[in-house]
Amino acid sequence: MTIEELRKLAAEIRARIIETSHRTSTPHLGSCLSCTDILVAAYFSTLRIDPKQPRDPNRDRFILSKGHGAAALFQVLALRGFYPEKMLETYGEDGGIFAEHPPTPSHLPGIEAATGSLGHGMPMGLGMALSARIQKQDYNVVALLSDGECNEGSIWEAAMLAASQKVERLMAIIDFNKWQATGRSEEILALNPLADKWRAFGWSAYEVDGHDMPELLRLMSKLPDGSGKPVAIIAHTVKGKGVSFMEDDNNWHYRIPTAEEVVAAKKELGVSGGA
Amino acid sequence: MRNAFADEITKLGAADPRVVLLSGDIGNKLFDKFKDKAAARFYNCGVAEANMMSVAAGMALCGLRPVIYTITPFTTTRCFEQIRVDACYHKAPVIIVGTGSGLSYAELGPTHHSCEDMAILRALPEMTVMAPGDSLELRAALHAALKHDGPVYIRIGKKGEPDIHPGMPALEIGKAITVRQGSDVCLLGTGVLTAIALDAAKLLEAQGISARVESFHTVKPLDTARLTEVFTAYPVVATIEEHSRIGGLGGAVAEWLAAQDPVKGRLLSFGTDDAFMHEIGSTQYARNKFGLTAQNIAQQVVARLAARQAA
Numbered sequence: 001m002t003i004e005e006l007r008k009l010a011a012e013i014r015a016r017i018i019e020t021s022h023r024t025s026t027p028h029l030g031s032c033l034s035c036t037d038i039l040v041a042a043y044f045s046t047l048r049i050d051p052k053q054p055r056d057p058n059r060d061r062f063i064l065s066k067g068h069g070a071a072a073l074f075q076v077l078a079l080r081g082f083y084p085e086k087m088l089e090t091y092g093e094d095g096g097i098f099a100e101h102p103p104t105p106s107h108l109p110g111i112e113a114a115t116g117s118l119g120h121g122m123p124m125g126l127g128m129a130l131s132a133r134i135q136k137q138d139y140n141v142v143a144l145l146s147d148g149e150c151n152e153g154s155i156w157e158a159a160m161l162a163a164s165q166k167v168e169r170l171m172a173i174i175d176f177n178k179w180q181a182t183g184r185s186e187e188i189l190a191l192n193p194l195a196d197k198w199r200a201f202g203w204s205a206y207e208v209d210g211h212d213m214p215e216l217l218r219l220m221s222k223l224p225d226g227s228g229k230p231v232a233i234i235a236h237t238v239k240g241k242g243v244s245f246m247e248d249d250n251n252w253h254y255r256i257p258t259a260e261e262v263v264a265a266k267k268e269l270g271v272s273g274g275a
Numbered sequence: 276m277r278n279a280f281a282d283e284i285t286k287l288g289a290a291d292p293r294v295v296l297l298s299g300d301i302g303n304k305l306f307d308k309f310k311d312k313a314a315a316r317f318y319n320c321g322v323a324e325a326n327m328m329s330v331a332a333g334m335a336l337c338g339l340r341p342v343i344y345t346i347t348p349f350t351t352t353r354c355f356e357q358i359r360v361d362a363c364y365h366k367a368p369v370i371i372v373g374t375g376s377g378l379s380y381a382e383l384g385p386t387h388h389s390c391e392d393m394a395i396l397r398a399l400p401e402m403t404v405m406a407p408g409d410s411l412e413l414r415a416a417l418h419a420a421l422k423h424d425g426p427v428y429i430r431i432g433k434k435g436e437p438d439i440h441p442g443m444p445a446l447e448i449g450k451a452i453t454v455r456q457g458s459d460v461c462l463l464g465t466g467v468l469t470a471i472a473l474d475a476a477k478l479l480e481a482q483g484i485s486a487r488v489e490s491f492h493t494v495k496p497l498d499t500a501r502l503t504e505v506f507t508a509y510p511v512v513a514t515i516e517e518h519s520r521i522g523g524l525g526g527a528v529a530e531w532l533a534a535q536d537p538v539k540g541r542l543l544s545f546g547t548d549d550a551f552m553h554e555i556g557s558t559q560y561a562r563n564k565f566g567l568t569a570q571n572i573a574q575q576v577v578a579r580l581a582a583r584q585a586a
Contacts, residue, residue: 104364104365106366112336114360117356119325120361123329123361124330124333124336124361125333127329127331127332127334128333129333130330130333130334131333131337131338133315134334135339153325154325154329157323158329158330161323161326164321
């Protein structure tokens, strides 16, 4: 896909996420919008995956370690062809599979780990990356973290083991939108300097505008990056990206958009019609 | 038991390329032979048990058979949520081995005691909870656990535990093993205290009471067929474990028993008190403190039996 096509797709997915949030009263809108471009870059360009063979042993693994971004992931997986888009109509319904967090891999194609409790996905991804080495395979593992998730000690436990084991096929992308549930991430637990922290833990670290599609593609394609180290990408993002009245407003961590707000958001995103 | 674990896992690791051993920075030299045979499948994950558990789950989801080994509190209570979400929720076939369980490390203080591990792990869906009675049951338990499609917790002792079997027994997860026949009372042991149950049976025999002893090496799933049998046949059935009376074998049996129609047997449970041990002491001291001795068990069983007969 061209850069322009990827951008349009990201806008379309944002619109769908907002509509779904409205329709099903599902929160975490801001968190979903901040990582949409990263998800699109991964699933529509950099990951070695085949939706027709979701359990291929040598596939790349992508783990949404920030499981509360599931509403975005569900849209991406459907559009990528892991399951019919029609399935999403059951979103949030009793007895359905689409909750606020990803289900287990055996319950939905394309899911690699059931996340939602923060600090689990990346360590599980490390186990998967070590498995590739043990089983002499060459797949990559990419984990998408939130900045709030970097509060969890288990992330740094995993970071140290990944560094000592020189797990060069593991990438952690931090969706650094500067917010967590109840406030500025820097104020709650001093995260900065975040890139330096990852470097100090033995990783290669790169900083990027997390909404700059060409730059995302360039960095996310660099795995292994030649350093012999695991790779961290600090993606500077905007919570609520793409909709002016949601951007950098942490109320949208939990707020549900009204019907009028959905219309206004779609207009800004340049998406028309029902998504 | 830890030496038997190291020996058996080395053999299993040599035979099965899916076996990966993860240690939480303990077992210095214990796993040298494993490392000789399968260096690429041994990981010292450091003093970082939460991550170790998640890593193991990730490996299991990729078709490997990770076996985690460290001191019991650190591989259970320390990383409970990782066990719950990453191993159990994903039904990932991770084998979690806790060494020095119960009061094995009595002298190290309550930070290293583990008298609640079975209680918390038993509550988790998909989890199997095992406490082998000796090194031979442990070896057999490892074989069974590797064939099991889901997480298995195995709590073991430290070293020098007496054998209760003449050789490696046929062991099936969830099926108790009769280690002594008897006709008057029945003692259900789990873990290292099954040997104490056998000692108690000998003391009872000297008093003319014939005691059957069962090794409940699996606490979950509970062998309810065996429970039905013994609670139907014996007026007194005692559970014996180096674990709190809350939530371990005694707790599990009590839960089961409460839902049965009235049966002949009455439950007597031996385990640790609902208390931390603030004074120092050896394992033997700690067992004495909590009444986990053959003498006390025999005495209590005699008293209970007499009360039942008098009633």
